[in-house]
Amino acid sequence: MPAHRVAQIVGAFGIKGQVKLDVLTDFPDNIRKGARMRLDDRWLEIEDCFWQGNRCIVKFIEMTDRNQAESLQWSYLEMMEEDIELDEDEYLVEDLKGMAVIDSESKEKVGDVDDVLKYPAQDLLVVNGHLVPMVKQFIQRVDLKRREIHIRVIPGLLGDSDNGE
Structure with missing residues (x-):
């Protein structure tokens, strides 16, 4: 199973080895007490964490002082x-x-997902250069095993074949 980048350490916090994190995931609830995170080739376990503004303050069991955190x-x-x-x-x-x-x-297959763009209102799938909103009105089903996304196509969503697109 692959690993996913979820945070970046942006500094030390306090004197007991806590770190300040910029959270890079859409699922910040996974950064919680007991969770394991990989740093290069070693694993760290979260002893405690709390939010301060938009940053997460984390204390890892394996880190005991500010010098470790700063490094x-x-x-x-x-x-x-x-x-x-x-x-x-x-x-x-x-x-x-x-x-x-x-x-x-x-x-019928209408294309492949080339990219996923993150926007405040919703994510957008890039399909053959066209943007498909990730909302229930368009996304009918996501089948991870078959690697298929079934969408409701409305006129103009993926370009119109009758106007040269």
């Missing part, structure tokens, strides 16, 4: 995919890229 500034932390808890309708961006996009009405 890790700008390092990235990863979590294994199987350790990231997702709700039924939540997906990792990396899992969606490359998936086949299927018209749920005609059952």
